[in-house]
Amino acid sequence: MEDQIANLSDIEVTLTDLMMVLAVPISFAIQFIKALADKVEFFKAEEIRKSLFPMISIALTIGAYYIAGVQDFVIAGVVMGLAASGGYQAFSGSAKLIKPAATTAGVLLLCSILIFGCETFKSDPKAELLASQKTFSATVDSLTILQVAGKFSTEETEQLTVLIHQGQDYLIEWEGALKAGSTRPDAISLFQAVLDQLLEYELAKGGD
């Protein structure tokens, strides 16, 4: 696998498949805890939330990575724990990490990172296409849910419609190129750019 690198100030952590896969249930667990905490008046204070949720998230992540036998589980747990909770907003002056994404958009983003950053999928062009088709469908489906809920303006809807049709066209082009014998057609990078833009919209509207 081609590992991804995340930087937190001067700290570098190598993210493995296992760490990214574990980050998904951890993100959901944090969201669940946040939803429960919303029911208690004490936890509604922003000062409490800012410090408490990152700590819970870090503890959960370190514990999960320790049990899973992840190397350097403490520092990896701190970095991924902060990512899962969105807590590195508190470190915004020094941290250079991906945008906090603990919702569906975050999961889809992780799927996208896994597909395009992982040797597993690069080694099998058909699997890479299939995974991209599935991620694209789920992205469009969740954008449709947000659209029905009235989250997008008319202008945003028009831009999204263009991007969604472009994404579909690139996938068809990609499939055709694979059938013609090309393993790394240009359509892959074009599709990836479209998917990134769609996920940015979803992060903006579907985030917590």
Added chain:
Amino acid sequence: MSTTSALLVLRLVSEGVGVAKEIADLAKRVQAGDEITDAEIEQARNKVAESVANWDDASKQE
């Protein structure tokens, strides 16, 4: 959080969980040397077309 917001989050979460599991299963299959069939690609292409059509319908009803 209102009931409508909670339902929206639940629908989004179920969408995310569903695809994450599919991608993880697919990665396992690739690592096991399982071959992806043309029928699977075709089925996924049809699902993409369905999702795009649903988006088009929803955006027209705005």
